[in-house]
């Protein structure tokens with residue numbers, strides 16, 4: 554192990570809650586939990602770049618997921634294809650308007666805000682520059698939004714609905730559905746690469 558850190562510098566394993574003493578690591582070193590082996594601190598600079606790249610990918614996939622046709626439904630010779638944004642706008646002038654705003658915010662707005670905040674925080678750090686102003690506030694915002702980013706739940710809900718409607722109409726899956734699936738995978742990868750501890754540590758230093 555490299556040199557010891559200050560006594561107050563403790564880090565909790567997110568998997569098994571083991572309380573460990575944090576030590577400063579070089580840019581290419583990684584730290585694993587000695588009890589359960591989960592990754593605590595990943596190699597810093599490369600992981601920041603990976604997270605930025607994944608967040609950009611997620612932003613582009615989100616655009617595709619919102620504007621491309623999501624589902625097509627055909628029954629009795631009639632067919633209709635719509636995108637997520639069309640469905641949301643279809644409800645925008647009735648008493649369901651607040652609901653459609655809330656749904657768009659949770660499925661699209663909050664995840665996009667989170668990706669943008671992460672890019673804002675990590676872009677200068679990944680390039681070895683000092684953090685931009687308000688980077689800590691932006692990262693705290695990104696952390697706070699995590700439980701509210703519900704693209705995954707949306708996909709599961711859609712899959713359940715498809716099984717139910719499947720008997721009544723012919724359903725075709727549009728490119729936006731696959732963009733959403735890609736988004737879920739990219740988001741999971743990004744969360745796996747993102748070491749909160751090393752981002753906070755890098756923000757403290759700059």
Ligand SMILES: [Zn+2]
Nearest residue numbers: 566569586589
């Ligand atoms: Zn552990």
